[in-house]
Amino acid sequence: MAGFLKSAGSFLLYKEPKNTELGFELLETAQEKTGQDGDGPPTPQKPLPPQAHTQKKKTSKAPLSVPEWNESRKAESEYCVPSGSDDVSGKLCVSLETIKQKFLIPKNQDIVIREFKIGRKLEAFIAYVDGMVDKQILNLSLFPSVMDKAALDGFEGGSAADYLTDNVLPVHSVSKSGKYSDIVMQILNGSCALFIENCNECVIIEIKGFEKRNVQQTLTENVVKGSQEGFTEDLRTNITLVRRIIRNENLVTEIMPVGNTNHSSCAVIYLDGVANPAVVGEVKKRIQSIDTDFIMGDCMIEQFIEDNPFMLFPQILSTERPDRTASFLMEGQVVIIANGTPFAMAVPVTFFGLFHTSEDIAVRWPLGSFLRLIRLVGLFCATWLPGLYIAITLFHNEMLPTELLHSIAVSKESVPFPTVVEVLIMEISFELIREGGIRVPTAIGQTLGIVGALILGQAAVSAGLVSPLLVIVVAMTGLGSFAIPNYTLGLAVRLERFLFIFAGAFLGFYGISLMIALLSYVACSMKSFGVPFFSPIAPKTKMNRDVILRLPIWTQKNRPDEFNTLNRKRQGNNQKLWIDQPKKGNQGEGGGQ
Amino acid sequence: MIKEGKIGVSEAMFLVVVAISNRVFFTAPAVVVKAVGTSGWYMALVADLTAIVFFCFVYLLLKRFPDMNLIDIFSVCFGKVLGFLFSFLYAGSFVIVCGVLLREFIDVLKVYVFDSTPLSVLAGSVLAVIMAAAFLGLETIARVARMAGFIMLAGLIALMCMAAPQFKLDNIFPVGGYGFGKTLFEGLTRSSAYSEVIVLGIVAGALQGAPHIKKAGFSALVLSGIVLSGILLGVELVFPYYSLQELTSPLYELARIITFGTFFQRMDPIFLFIWIITTTVSSSILFYCAVSSYCKAFKLSDTRPVIIPIAVIVFTFVIQQRDIIVVVDKLIEALRISPVLLFYILPAAALITAVIRKKKGGEQAIGNS
Known part of the structure; x- marks a missing residue:
């Protein structure tokens, strides 16, 4: 009965309608609209630094006059307020504030900042990304060394960063940087940044230690005979796998940044003196001209740098095998390995090269x-x-x-x-x-x-x-x-x-x-x-003995003609050498007669 | 100037070989046998020798004007007005030659395979491929021509080998045909069968100088002569001359009668692949020459805007003809004479004019001045 009365009452009486919105709705703001109208590349949206919130209306920043600049320096030295300059400040508190602002601390919770005193005297702090550094080295080697009472025993003034680099830090790779932008990038790459009081430079300590997959068998290019190793997702590991096969000082690895926002990197590898410099230059030019927010591995790079994006045939050869990558380098091709995927790309490539496998050379001709x-x-x-x-x-x-x-x-x-x-x-x-x-x-x-x-x-x-x-x-x-x-x-x-x-x-x-x-x-x-793409058949170039058929290995004396390598010759008259050599041993001087 | 890229000697040679040899797939063997009887196979050699003589004039002309093509040379030798007129005639001739080849091809295709398919569908589809080839340019056409040339030669050799059991030596007797005099006369007048060698003059800028033109031209003529003569001999050995002249496509008929056991019979559809691909390549070459000549005559730097209009003209020409009888009896017969005048006599006249007017090209001209 009570329910009936309530229903009848609600039928007769007016009630304010409830909020029937379905919850979160993402609407386009005026700022986004204007941002999309521009023809230029998308720029990463960075939150404004604290002092900038007071100047919201300003769209362009005028250069500071000398008195203004002096004022800002004064504020910096007195109140630890970052001046906005990219140069590392001598005051530690300013650097600390700058790093906190750049990494949006405390909102951002995976950046670790550890303040301590070097040799119980000198103020310093270390900044790194949690999970990207080797904590074993940090805890057992780095901190004990710098926090040791005797760490600054021989320090007689001058640059503390130089002193620590030369005498205290027990790490294999250490560098210095005086720019915040560079330091931020190094921290994001997994290095550790050490800021020291009264020091205009930061010490970058490379103790990368993030989780990665071990070298395992290939998944897409299995062979019965030959190497069983495959690439991993880590660029450094992949380069090492290739270097382990080609132990030559002329093997050049150039690391290039790609991806404007995710700041990834890729390596351009070639054998100097063999690969055609024009091809190397073209590869570097195309990679440098990639203007995009996000690059995840070689597959995305491939689509940005290929010659004919609308053709069905691939124009870049992708492989998961370090041994095959090494053979491409030896042929005079240029190899690109990107961070994030277990593949290497070889350029230039021909149609017939797409039919080759590493097993072809492992079995008899x-x-x-x-x-x-x-x-x-x-x-x-x-x-x-x-x-x-x-x-x-x-x-x-x-x-x-x-x-x-x-x-x-x-x-x-x-x-x-x-x-x-x-x-x-x-x-x-x-x-x-x-x-x-x-x-x-x-x-x-x-x-x-x-x-x-x-x-x-x-x-x-x-x-x-x-x-x-x-x-x-x-x-x-x-x-x-x-x-x-x-x-x-x-x-x-x-x-x-x-x-x-x-x-x-x-x-x-x-x-x-x-x-x-x-x-x-x-x-x-x-x-x-x-x-x-169809060379050496169309157009006809000098035919190698390893195009459609795989002829005996000792007949393959030259590198592929179509790649225009600087050094065409791959090997000498191997078979002829040992056939022509005089017989030795038991059938030598005596037996031969 | 249009950018044609660079092609090698073997690619240039196969451009010509494919363009010339392609005619053996259609009515040409029947027409030749009808004209000279059993002596058709060596009449092809007489025509080839005549073409070689004529090509000497073309070569000498191109040698006199290095890095220039025939269209540009005509402007220099005959003056702008006459040069333009002849260049325009060249473009028109290539359109007609391409159209006749396509119509002959489609008619033979309709006779043997697609009797109920509309002519426009067959013509339109092949023209679409030809247009794509012209868009991609001379380099691409030359590369494909080289591959198609090898496939064609291998296919023809295989065909002759498989047809060998059907050969009857009696069929080529009497060797003299309708008389040696008639054979010689027909050989001289039918040298237009090799007139596609003029393609080298149109694309001379893409070749690396006169020595390459010489090498490509003469070797192409020799190879084409051997192919035409060999195929004619082959079909004459299989079919008696009186029945051979009645066949629309003797080579296709030859492929039909090949039999090896109960399984390998009727090889003609396989042969169809070679036939269609080489004809497509051959028509692409002629179509490109038409486009190239037109652009060079009007000093256009880009061929692409011209491709579709010329393709429409070729298509219209192809579907306009009443039937295969008109094509064989009128058009192909007409093409016996006009190419000789345009492709052989005109370059020879240009050479003579250049000698009389002391016109030279390249370094020779600089030296003289």
Whole structure:
């Protein structure tokens, strides 16, 4: 009854409506609107420093006059207020405030600032990012050394930073910097910054110690013979893995910053005296010109620096293997390794280079050549087989022997779809299985592959959706695409296959031939860092003995001609040398007679 | 000036070889046999020798004007007005030659494979590829031509080897055909079959000097002569001359009759790939020459705006012809004479004019001045 009265009352009486907003809503502000109108690159939004809040209306900052500058210096020295200058202040409290402001402390909680006294006399503090430095070194080596009573025993004035660097700090890599911007970057990279009272320089101590994956077996480029090591996500580790293979003083590593906001870095590696300087310069130029907020690994860099972004074929070769990276460097190519992904990129690259694997050189030459030919057969199957099947069944029945034609006709009799629809159903199903198998966890992924291939194929045939012959065609296509060693090329071929399916369905062999001609034109017009993509075939250059077939290792005397390396010669007449040498030992002077 | 890039000797050679040899896929063998009977295979060699003689004039002209193409040379030799007129004629001729080749190709395709497909669909699709090739430029076309040339030669050799069991030596007798005199006369007049060698004159700027032109031109003519003569001999050995002249595409018929056991029969669709790809490349070369000549005549620095309009003209020309009879009996016969005048006689006249008017190009001109 009470409920009824309440309902009736609420029906008759007016009530203020409740706030029915659904909660948080992100609306565009006027500031954002104006920010988006500009043509320039996006700039990182930094919160204003405390003193700047008083001057909100000012959009541009006029240079300080001499009295103003003196005033600000006075304020700095008297009240520990940062002046806004990028130079490190001699007063420790100013540096402390500056670092706190730059890292938004106390809002930002993973920056550690530890104040202490060096040798129980000199005020100092250390700043680092929690989790990025090696705390063992910090606790057991660094702090005991600098906080030791005798740490400043020999100090007779002058720069304390120099004294500590020369006599106290027990760390292998120490540098000094007088700019806050540089110091902030070093702290973000995992170094430790030591600020000292009355010192205009900060000591940067490199004791990086963040968690990283160990060197493990490669996941995408497994081989039976040869090295089993793969790259990791850490740039320094990856460079070391390459340097361990090429122990040559001419191997140059240039570290370059990329990403305006995430401040990542990448290494450009080349063998000086072998790699063409023009290619090295072009690689550096393209990386330097990348203007973006965020770079995560080599895959993003690849998309910024490739020659033809609208082409399907990859123009940069990506590998997970240090041994393969080393072989590229020895061939005169330039390698780019970025922080964050376990891959290295090699440029320039040709179409035929995408079919090579590190196993080719690990096995004897007839076997290596055979593997290459198998891969080319795989390419043929992966690209053309479904298209040819459609063309033959729709347009060119006459080329099939009567018995085969009869069996195809019988198998297709119960299928209600046109051939092209039938092929598309199977191809898309196969692509779904493959994509699903990659995304789900490994154990389930394998099962999914088997289930998909066997059950779906069998069920589709039993249900009369597709003909048995088509299942074989699609299976061959799938196997062919798996045989392509380069993942990006494999993806490109998967996409091209659909072009050939439509071309075959539209105009039979005529359509497929035209598509081949078109793709040939496109491929022949492409370049990878100035090197034609189809060289040394089109245009013809001096053929190396390791292009399509892998001929004996001792015949491969020169580096690839198309890369225009400074040093063309790779090796001498190895086989001839030991054949021509006089016999020694038992069959020497006496036995030989 | 348009930027054509640089091409090598072998690429230039295959540009010409593909453009010339492509005609064996269509009605050319039947037309030749109809004209001279069983002596067609060596008539091709006579025509080739004649073309080599004519090419000497072209080479001497290009040598006299290094780093210049024929279009520019005409302006120098004949003056601006006449030079422009001849250059424009060249562009028009290439449009017609390309159109006739495409129409012949599509008609043969309709006869053998796509009897119910509309002509415009077949012509439009091949023209789309040709346009893409022209957009990508001479370097690309030359690279693809070299690859297509090798594929074509390998395919033709394979075809001849597979057809070898069908060869009957009796078919080439009497060796004299309709008489040696007629063979010689037809050989001299049909030298236009090799007139595509003039392509080298149009793209001379992309080659590295007269020695490269000489090497590419003469070797291309020799190789094309061998291919044409060899194919004619092959089809004559298989088909008697009286039935050969009735065939629309003797080479396609030859591929049809190849049989190895019960499984390897009807190889013609495989042969279709070589046929279509080389014809596409050949038409791309001719189309590019039309575009290039036009741009050079009007001193245009970019070929791209001209490609679509010229493609529309070629397409219109292709679909305008009534049927294959008109193409074979009128257009192809007309193309026997006009290329000789335009592509052989005109350069020879330019050479003579240059000698009389003491016109030279490059360093020679500087030396004289």
